Amino acid sequence: MPGAVLAPTSAPGYPAHVRIHEVGPRDGLQNEPATLPPDVKAEFIHRLAAAGLTTIEATSFVHPRWVPQLADAEQVFPLVRDLTGVRLPVLVPNERGLERALAHGAREVAVFASATESFARANLNRTVDESLTMFTPVVARSLDAGVPVRGYLSMCFGDPWEGDVPVTQVVRVARRLSDLGCAELSLGDTIGVATPGRVAELLNALAAAGIPADRLAVHFHDTYGQALANTLTALRHGVTTVDASAGGLGGCPYAKSATGNLATEDLLWMLNGLGISTGVDLERLVATSLWLARRLGRPSPSRTVRALSHQEPRE
């Protein structure tokens, strides 16, 4: 029957569809030593969209002093904002950032909170509660403007200063972000220490606290190689939005501390194998990551990008 929706053919216990929230242009480039010119960043976003990604975090309207790699947000965003069929959230640190984002046509924004006091202090120079107070008018004004807000929650599992982060602490901040009006919460394992049992525990606790999996995204880092196993666990718990970074951008394999984002291609290899649809074309995505790697002057840390760009039978 023409136009009929095909029955899901995903593996038992997994969702039929996953939305990939591509963070390469923002979280990825923010953590790369090299800085690219605005037109190359815009071309990167256009290529990601052409590969089928439907949510691409485009940039951050943070003060240029704090994130010099993204100081060109006002140049980049106008070059991509007219892409059709693509959601282009931008990070906003505060009301001033939100004003700039809205003035440049942003239709989705994200705020960046911390589950731990140490990281709130180090990254936001505030206590957790002070940062939530700062976000309150940001979220309210966004919603007034009809702009949905994603809440990033970092350090959900471990913190470099505090060690293991108690689940109750994460649930408390998650509830606060939810109460502020964040439509979606992205649970970040900022230092990459999480393992699947902790992921299951947190997702169960959030569901019990009234934040079900369909309002959550997961954001894992591959610092200890755990990102995909953790993502698999989240999928089994009903999460269908996964953050990933094209080519593993932001996790340079030659940097002293490789704190890489999960590579979108490694994620896609698993989702394709599980029969989970994403709408993303792996081959075009790999070509995009190779194109960008040449511009960055270093190979992609994604294992799938490397494997597919050197295909040869193994003896």
Place this chain on the structure above:
Amino acid sequence: MPGAVLAPTSAPGYPAHVRIHEVGPRDGLQNEPATLPPDVKAEFIHRLAAAGLTTIEATSFVHPRWVPQLADAEQVFPLVRDLTGVRLPVLVPNERGLERALAHGAREVAVFASATESFARANLNRTVDESLTMFTPVVARSLDAGVPVRGYLSMCFGDPWEGDVPVTQVVRVARRLSDLGCAELSLGDTIGVATPGRVAELLNALAAAGIPADRLAVHFHDTYGQALANTLTALRHGVTTVDASAGGLGGCPYAKSATGNLATEDLLWMLNGLGISTGVDLERLVATSLWLARRLGRPSPSRTVRALSHQEPRE
């Protein structure tokens, strides 16, 4: 109560204990470009044992012409065979190899079969059935000598020439190896293409064919970054023996085709996080992999080794 067995504290749905079958000295070093002297290899095995590994595949009694990196089996094995409390299986390709292994005191051996005709032809220069015929007296003579045999089954998921490998084909060869008398079967994803749904499907089919998870080991490669997610799936299906290679040995990140073994440290990070006991000390294992990496003149591809050897809080 003194001596009482503690209740398992592993995460729900996972085994309480996993035995790591360390393949670094054999499968790892076999695939490294550099060749180490016998005394360094022996010291490597001693260090692995001191880190708590209880099964260490020590070497291969293959003809030196085929695997020059392991041509020193007769020098290495006598230097390690008296290690107490450690199982030290060795690979034997045929009866001649078995004779040499037994003459040098091997108390466990392994044979290496293929699930596909193409790889049997490329690797063993035989059809699958001819290779099983060749293994028949090897297994029989081993068992006569009181020496248990592990059967490796390679290309269980994908094959570089044949693509996806049908589950029925893998089950057929697995049954044959089992009927020959192999006590344990190690399911190899030799080219690293497997994803969790395929792993579940194969384990279910093997269980239905009378080969339960407690007779199986899994042997995943990280070529596409899938090894740990696949291992997690196997653990949920009751598999409690996992092959891994210290430091990710055998998967050089700078080689054109990075077909790396799962790094024992990355596995251990996940198992520790899940509360699954292994008896292995992660810190000592990382120290061993760093020691070996210096001898090989290149960094370890294990993400956990890299993270733990450059620990610093992330800004």
